[in-house]
Amino acid sequence: MSRLSSSPRISSGLGVAGAALLAVAVLVALAAPLIAPWPPMQIDLRARFTPPAWEAHGVLRHLLGTDNLGRDIASRIVWGARISLGVGVAASLLGAAIGGTLGLCAGYFGRGVDAAISWLIDVQLAFPFTLFALFLLAVFGGGPGPVVVVLALATWVNYARVVRAQVMALRGQDFILAARAVGVPSGRILLRYLLPAVAPAMVVVGSFSAAQAILTQAALSFLGVGVDPSSPSWGAMLDLGRSYILSAWWMATFPGVTIALVVLGANLLGDWLREWLDPLAVSRR
Amino acid sequence: MTGAAPLAEMAGVSVRYRRAGRLSHGLIAIDLQLAANATVAVVGESGCGKSTLGRVLLHLQQPSEGAVRFRGEDLTLLKRAELRRRRRAMQMIFQDPFASLNARMTIGETLAEPLVVHGLARWRDARPRVAAMLERVGLEPGVAARYPHEFSGGQRQRIAIARAVIAEPELVVADEPLSALDMTVQGQIVSLLASLQETLSLTYLFISHDLPLVREFAGRVVVMIAGRIVEDGPPDAVFATPAHPYTKLLVSCVPVPDPAQERARQAAAGNTSTIAAAEAPDHAACPFRSRCPHAMPICATMPPFRHVAPDRQAACWLHESS
16 A cells, blocks of 8 residues: 555545435436436337537437437436345345354354364365356356355455454453353354444445446446446446447446446545544555 | 362363474363362463463363363363353453454444343343343443544443453353553452452452462462473462472562562562563473472472372472472
8 A cells, every 4th residue: 555545534535425426426326207207117218329419410419419219318328226235235245244244153153163164265266256156146146135145255255354353353352251151152142242333344345245246247238248238327338339439339337337437436446544543544545 | 179079170281383394282180170169370481381271271272182070070071162152151351352352343242142042031021131231340331332543442341341251150260351441440440340249259360470469369379490390389388488499589579669568579589580581491301400409410300299288389499399
């Protein structure tokens, strides 16, 4: 980490920028029916390949142009925010539930439990994930539900590793020993003592994992196994635009830029949260 | 220690750690019996195994060998859930009260927890008992809604003590409960511990390195060095006429508030810096041999623990004259 980026003032500015980017994306997703100028699926074959408004032959009605079926790019990006963000957040939360539980158990119980869960983590990390995801989605079909599950299977490792390491450090501390001495059952020690102590770290991992999930989801759509290809998802738009990259550059460019901005926002926010919630962890590096 | 059955007992307890392939000893062949309603102090230098002794007695740490009995029942043989239920009767107070309290739980929840987890109350109806306990340790009942960081060190230790005794245990291990507190607060906490012992008939294992306090507070003192108990007896007698050269060294390290006596004390104590010197452990030998002014060839074998008076025991070859 460079000297510049670890300076609190500069990084908090970037953190606010990241939060703002995400806030805009969330507002757009929530208000999609109000701000999208066109229905996202409306086909208008006479308006196919309309370039963005500022290009020659562009029209103001289609600000960012239209695709090969005459659907409005801007409207599809606005509606796509619902799918991309929804799936990204859902996958990140499900990953947190799985990874948090496994990480807590591995770190607290140690021994056999830890060995089994660590083995699972190693297997997951060693496995070519995209291949695994392609296989699962090919077998169980696409749609938001299976995609969320598959993405959660990609992100749980992030939580499990961080939580396990933190719990191992906390396990020997006096307040845990005191709880054991009082006779507090393990379940309550995990939920009321350890979980609150690792929650800040999980929030940080969560912001990075959401970014990873959004990106992976776009990649899956790009490969044609994501959510329903006709529904407006940013990855699917990118995939479609790839075929026309030379004749209609706007079809791939705008969804691509959107993905980049949202992922950047989530990562900036994550960096900032990490410094804000856990200043020691950053200065120790 | 004859007569009535002891409340708690350690028999042949050893703790060994394997660190980086090398075996190191936390406790070696500890035999200790605690009579009900007594206060037994454990003294010794840092790292001698005092804290380990306390943790093993409460079975927070598994001994490598030996039996740890509470009311005649061997804790090392109990199942996890059974052991957890026994914990109501045996509690612990830590050196640093802030580190031993959950920073994210209110005082009320912290104090109600022992009652709830042992089925003595439910969360809803624990409040009056928590309030009574807070008053008993000298705090306002209203502080139940607050968090540990809002209190001073002495108040936190009162809270930690309240948590330890609220479920009315029989045995309390206090691991240097005063050393994080300043002098005036220490006195208040000692009287609190003494009055709780009286009303609740507590048995204390009091781990400390404050010899004058031990003399005032404990009815019996156990001196430890390198994981072994080397002397055992009433504090007045043990500190006045130490039977073990190591106890003599410990006693001579207590500062005396008189410049002339203090100079004489320092001269007698010799080079105290050797106390911290680490030596290659030889578990067959007396652990004090390399620092002992009376070291003899026979000290290469560990001396047996023998009675030197009816109520005193020591492990030193100096007392094997016969």
